[in-house]
Amino acid sequence: MQYIAFDAHKHYTLASVARPDGGVIREERIEHKRGALQAFLARCERGSPVALETIGNWYWIVDGIEAAGCVPRLVHARKAKLMMGEINKTDRLDVRGLNRLQRNGTLPTVWIPPGELRDQRDLPRTRMVLVRQRTQLKNRLHATLGKYALHDFEISDVFGVRGQALLRGRLELLPPHTGYASRQLLKHIQELGNQIREFEERIRTTFQPTADGR
Secondary structure, eight states: OOEEEEEEOSSEEEEEEEOTTSOEEEEEEEEOOTTHHHHHHTTSOTTOEEEEEOOTTHHHHHHHHHHTTOEEEEEOHHHHHHHHTOSSOOHHHHHHHHHHHHHTTOOOBOOOOOHHHHHHTHHHHHHHHHHHHHHHHHHHHHHHHHHTTOOOOSSSOTTSHHHHHHHHHHHTTSOHHHHHHHHHHHHHHHHHHHHHHHHHHHHHHHSOOOTTOO
8 A cells, every 4th residue: 555645736736655664656746637636646556545635626636536546535734734743834745744644543634525415515505605695785785775764664574575665665765876776786686585595495305304304
């Protein structure tokens, strides 16, 4: 078995391959081109562990490691840095340090969800982004109404079915350009609401409830 470590960046990865006794077999800079990581790993022993820090683009790198027949090990970056104790940080020191932790059995790893789950997670995450955007637009619209003393409503949810007519009436009382801008905000809020409902329906059909109903 060999020990492999990746220090991945946006456009390239520095890879280090070591023997169980710590001897470095080779180190290579791999440009991020389709199939490049798999081509590199094809020259390594199948089943070898590959240490990779939790960076933003680790999904496709893990996919490539698995496709090459190796075992990805996702590293808790902050803990690993503390354990390696390197003062002068360089790519080469990082990969050698990760392999050192692999060899002595102390590499701090985190769970890697399977590929299907990694894909499914984009549904609730994107829904959260859309909900935040909708909330920001609602707050802006409330603030605009407040500037012109039009923010007092008799119902709690002015964006609900009952509040829509009342809200549109208040928007007509705004100055022309502010009113136009506010109507555009309302249109985007409604569009986001439709998108959120579509995501929620897809989430319901994709995920199964757990035993405790959550």
